[in-house]
Every structure is written in structure tokens, then in C-alpha cells.
Amino acid sequence: MALSRFEDPAWHATIGDLVAADDDQAIAGALIAAIDQVVSHDGASLLAFHADATPEVLHHNLGPKREKHYLHRYLAGPYLLDPLYQLALRRDKPSMCRFRDATPDRFHSSEYYKQYCDRTHLKDEMDFLVTVEDGIALVLVVGRRRKMFSKAELARLALVEPVICAAMRRTWELWQQGNKRSEPNKGIHQRLTECYENFGADVLTKREREITRLLLRGHSTKSVARELNIAPGTVMVHKRNLFAKLGITSQYELFSLFIENLSGGQEIQPNVTN
Numbered sequence: 001m002a003l004s005r006f007e008d009p010a011w012h013a014t015i016g017d018l019v020a021a022d023d024d025q026a027i028a029g030a031l032i033a034a035i036d037q038v039v040s041h042d043g044a045s046l047l048a049f050h051a052d053a054t055p056e057v058l059h060h061n062l063g064p065k066r067e068k069h070y071l072h073r074y075l076a077g078p079y080l081l082d083p084l085y086q087l088a089l090r091r092d093k094p095s096m097c098r099f100r101d102a103t104p105d106r107f108h109s110s111e112y113y114k115q116y117c118d119r120t121h122l123k124d125e126m127d128f129l130v131t132v133e134d135g136i137a138l139v140l141v142v143g144r145r146r147k148m149f150s151k152a153e154l155a156r157l158a159l160v161e162p163v164i165c166a167a168m169r170r171t172w173e174l175w176q177q178g179n180k181r182s183e184p185n186k187g188i189h190q191r192l193t194e195c196y197e198n199f200g201a202d203v204l205t206k207r208e209r210e211i212t213r214l215l216l217r218g219h220s221t222k223s224v225a226r227e228l229n230i231a232p233g234t235v236m237v238h239k240r241n242l243f244a245k246l247g248i249t250s251q252y253e254l255f256s257l258f259i260e261n262l263s264g265g266q267e268i269q270p271n272v273t274n
Helices: 009-020 024-038 064-075 083-088 111-120 151-159 161-177 186-197 206-216 221-228 232-246 251-263
Strands: 044-050 056-060 096-098 124-133 136-144
Touching (some): 024 151, 024 161, 044 161, 064 111, 124 161, 136 161, 151 161, 206 221, 206 232, 232 251
Antiparallel strands (some): 124 136
């Protein structure tokens, strides 16, 4: 009779490595190795999301090219539109979720998805979320490029979720104790957040700016209406008006204008650790 994954000596060896690890990078590396014994995947990243600062990358196992696209581009500002970032900082979040289940209804047709997510070529993504301090949450992203996670694989991940979340918390504790990490950039985050919240403030009304932010995050007209408790027809009127005021005719132009505004000509140096 074939051994189950959790009877395999390789699984117990990786758990032994996880228990024996005594610094943040060793724990994070052992954690990703343990997950690899549970399900096959194509890379994982452990990030800290801050309510008042840019995200930090505590650990990842991506190659240089994928690191540049998955992480550097993401940290330069698009994280503000990421539904996972929004979810992670909520108090009522799950400890484990499938990325596609946490997205707005038109997320996959949004320009953020087309310009960032689609280019990662991920077929599926499982995320583990842990609040470690007030306004700070850790997220472990486990991605797959070739096929979706099966029900059996999702069940195995759910089974080891307590181990994963405990290791994430321990990684954060040692990361904080190490006194070797640069502080997350609050200044850049504040500038990006102000740009996001005030995008179009010189020509748009407050309501039009609220609708713009929801459109950028991938909400449909009906979803925007539900979020703001207004009629879909009212949303359409506001949408036509804000497009006219911004001198654009499409979602693509809206996203491009936002990213141009977001960059502001300033190069952002990401805080990434291997």
C-alpha cells in the first residue's frame, strides 16, 4: 500500500528542519520546503502588509526574472489595487483563501489583472493570512502555473494550515528581533495612498473618485452600486462623467492614467529579501 503524503519520511524530515530552524530565513525556507511535500507549486513568497507602509518581502524562492515581475513591479504601487492586500488588512479575514475567491466580480477583466496578474501566468494561487500586529498582516502566497489545485490538494493544505500559520508567526518574530532589516517605507506608502485616494481630485467629485477607485480594483457597475448603495444607472452616469472629465474613453486609459499618476516620476526601491 502506498504511503500517504503525511506518512512519507520526506514530510517528517521537512518538519524536522522546520522545528530545528533558528532564524527567520531558515524557518521560511523550511516552511516552503514543507509545503512542497504537501502540494507541488511553482514558487512562494512571504510578505508583510502594513496599513501605513509599503509591503515587505520577508522571503521568496523566485528566480531573478520572476522576482522582478512578481515582486519589484508589485511593490512599486500596484499593491494598492490588489484584493489580497485589501483582504489581508481586514480584521475578519480567513486564515487561508484561494486568490480567485477573494477578487471583485470583474477583477479578471480589469486592467490591473491584465497588466499585472495575467502576466504572472499563474493558473492558481493559495494564500495564508496571519495578523501579527495591529495594522500588520503576513501573507504567504503559493502559486501554480500549470494547473489548478485539486480538491484533494486544497484539503491537504487546509490540514497543515495551523503549522503554516505558526511558522509564519515565528518567522515574523525572528525578523523583528534580527535588527538587520530596513524599516518599511512609510513616506512612499503615504504618497502612493494619497495619490490613490486623491486621483482626479482636481476635476472629479468625491463620489466620482469613490467610483474610480472601485473600477480600478475590478468592480463591475452592479458591484460598485452595491458597495456604495446607489443605483446601477447612477453609477453609469458618474462613470460617463468621470471619463469625460479625465479625457479618456476606456478602462485601459483609466488604469494607464492612474499608474502614470502613481509613479510620479519617482523610482521606488523595493524592500526585498531572499
